[in-house]
Amino acid sequence: MTDSPPRPQRRPIVSPCISVCVIDPQSGLCRGCKRTLDEIARWVMMNEDQRLAVLDALPTRPDPTPAT
Numbered sequence: 001m002t003d004s005p006p007r008p009q010r011r012p013i014v015s016p017c018i019s020v021c022v023i024d025p026q027s028g029l030c031r032g033c034k035r036t037l038d039e040i041a042r043w044v045m046m047n048e049d050q051r052l053a054v055l056d057a058l059p060t061r062p063d064p065t066p067a068t
Helices: 037-045 048-060
Strands: none
Touching: 037 048
């Protein structure tokens, strides 16, 4: 019996947070990462597919209004 080669370990999908945590009241998106409050709150409980779906959606989201 031969040993199987070790499987490469996947890296966890890192949060897109950039520590600019301010929710834009008009869009409901974080000014830093463009996630919703719900996405931010659920991030640690999301599976890989859910996280990838959020990351895929971020470039299509509008830029939040600038802080005044």
